[in-house]
Amino acid sequence: MSTKLAPSRLGPSSIPAQAGIGLRAEHYDAVLETRPPVGWLEVHSENYFGAGGKPLDYLERIRPHYPLSLHGVGLSIGSTDPLDRQHLAKLKELIRRFEPALVSEHLSWGSVGGRYFNDLLPLPYTDEALYHLIARVAQVQDVLGRQILIENPSSYLQYIESAIPEWEFLVELAERTGCGVLLDVNNIYVSASNHGFDAGGYLRAVPRHLVREIHLAGFTVNRFDDGEILIDTHNRPVWPAVWALYRQAVQRFGPIPTLIEWDTDLPELAVLVDEVQRADAILEERHARAA
Amino acid sequence: MLGLRELQIGFAAAVLDGAGDFDQHVRAAGLSGARRLQIYRNNAVLGLTGALEAVYPVVRRMVGEEFFRYAAAQYIARHPSRSGDLHEFGEHFPAFLQSFVPAAELVYLPDVARLEWAYHQVFHAAGHPPLDLAALARVPAERQGALHFELHPAARLLESAFPILRIWQVNQDDRTGDSLVDLSEGGVKLLIVRRENLDIEFCPLEDGEFDLLRALAGNSDFASACERAIAAQSPFDLPGCFRRHVSQGVLVAFHLPSS
Incomplete structure (x- = not known):
């Protein structure tokens, strides 16, 4: 069922239903020199917002060898401040230059009153917030002239104002704007554990046709005297419970491009490739059953 | 609510x-x-x-x-x-x-921080092709003094009363050995510039060279920039200095204001 798109002048133009890795500066040379067997690469868009220099030069040289996805962490799409037009213009220019197959942002906010947290902050899930997000996602897609994916975040609190389950909020947003869903299976696990909802139920609530990409990463358990909380730290391998949830996700959604994210305490590239192979094996099982 | x-x-x-x-x-x-x-x-x-x-x-x-x-x-x-x-x-x-x-x-810490911020800016700055020498050669001799030059977007000038380049060098992660810097070594005038291969270089400059580039970066015309350089240092090899910064891609563009 894979449709082969003509490769663009830049390199492969569609993302295969395989596992890929987040490309980080520490691995630029290793990726260029060893061309690891990963299906695709994802980068944080803002890391390439500079006007020139090494980051853009490396991406130019690596792009011909792998399909690419741009993942934004700083647009603050859920903020009630006006959208940052300059940020959006830089993203649009990056899309023009590197022709990514996928472009994604988060179901979160990161700034208010012009002050930025540079973090992914939780939204209240209310009708008002839903209408706000629908307008904002539509605005971003208009400016970029393409579909974006929206990712479910990890969260450490819920507002008493929230009246809609996150999965309903996300699905409604996607159905109303035509955006796709980037389902972060680790984030579902983390938030389900932190807020006491059923992670499997989250998966079953998301219609199959909306999911375009899956994220996997490692979390950390923080213990306090009044309880424990899972923090989405991206600094270790995927946990067994998250692999199990991923298997459920692949059973439900079919083979979907899957990203291994690792952002701090980066290991050697080979460790990421091992994680990719684990994910690929689960995707293969599903391929085999479908055949 | x-x-x-x-x-x-x-x-x-x-x-x-x-x-x-x-x-x-x-x-x-x-x-x-x-x-x-x-x-x-x-x-x-x-x-x-x-x-x-x-x-x-x-x-x-x-x-x-x-x-x-x-x-x-x-x-x-x-x-x-x-x-x-x-x-x-x-x-x-x-x-x-x-x-x-x-x-x-x-006392030297703010200037060390200035050096690091300049490095950060130079790292991410835009690229620029070298200066168009053929076009420069077509400028009539009597108009050359009125020329304005531009520095590469990835070039910064920094002056400090402290030996901040030495301080920076002895505090690199891969540095071993003596990490003492004598503050009485005195100050430094620096050009921080990204080369064609994207490596970043720190070039300590003499007074004339520094003042020439600083005047040009400050949009002085060529004649007054040269005057300042010569006033700052004597003797000063003005043609050699100018040629070097053109050929090494520090001066990358020029324009002649309409007279």
Whole structure:
């Protein structure tokens, strides 16, 4: 069922239903020199917002060898401040230059009153917030002239104002704007554990046709005297419970491009490739059953 | 019940400014609302401190991790991030250090920070093709003094009363051996420039060379820039200096104002 798109002048133009890795500066040379067997690469868009220099030069040289996805962490799409037009213009220019197959942002906010947290902050899930997000996602897609994916975040609190389950909020947003869903299976696990909802139920609530990409990463358990909380730290391998949830996700959604994210305490590239192979094996099982 | 904007403003006041009454909007289940807000405060401060550490590794190494984190927390409170692109964060850190009382004894620290910010800017600046020599050769001799030149977007000039280049060099991670710098070595005039291969070089300049480039960067015409260079240093090899900075891609463009 894979449709082969003509490769663009830049390199492969569609993302295969395989596992890929987040490309980080520490691995630029290793990726260029060893061309690891990963299906695709994802980068944080803002890391390439500079006007020139090494980051853009490396991406130019690596792009011909792998399909690419741009993942934004700083647009603050859920903020009630006006959208940052300059940020959006830089993203649009990056899309023009590197022709990514996928472009994604988060179901979160990161700034208010012009002050930025540079973090992914939780939204209240209310009708008002839903209408706000629908307008904002539509605005971003208009400016970029393409579909974006929206990712479910990890969260450490819920507002008493929230009246809609996150999965309903996300699905409604996607159905109303035509955006796709980037389902972060680790984030579902983390938030389900932190807020006491059923992670499997989250998966079953998301219609199959909306999911375009899956994220996997490692979390950390923080213990306090009044309880424990899972923090989405991206600094270790995927946990067994998250692999199990991923298997459920692949059973439900079919083979979907899957990203291994690792952002701090980066290991050697080979460790990421091992994680990719684990994910690929689960995707293969599903391929085999479908055949 | 608060609306979306009021919730965001209240969250920011609680997490960034430590305002006290927002936890009534957070569901306490197991962990308290205050604890949950504290997690977001830690994440924000850690993330922004990490961004400062990435730009200012030498300052961090000189003052130590604990001091740096303390200074970073003060800086973050006084100069919040204004962009979703973390690379823009930290511009005011040198000026902040200048007036940061606990660091007052380290008189050279603000200038070391200026060097690191310049390096950061040069690292991410735009590229530029070399100067069009054929076009320059067509400028009539009597008009040459009126020329204005542009420095490469990835070039910065920095002057300090302290030996900040030596301080920077002995505080690199891969450096072994003696890390003492005698402050009486005196100041330095520096050109920080990214070369064609994207490596960044620090070039200590003599007075004439520095003043020539600084005058040109400040949009002086060529004649007055040359006058300043010659006044600063005698003898001064003006043609050699000019040719070198054109051929090495420091001076990359020119224009002739309409007379």
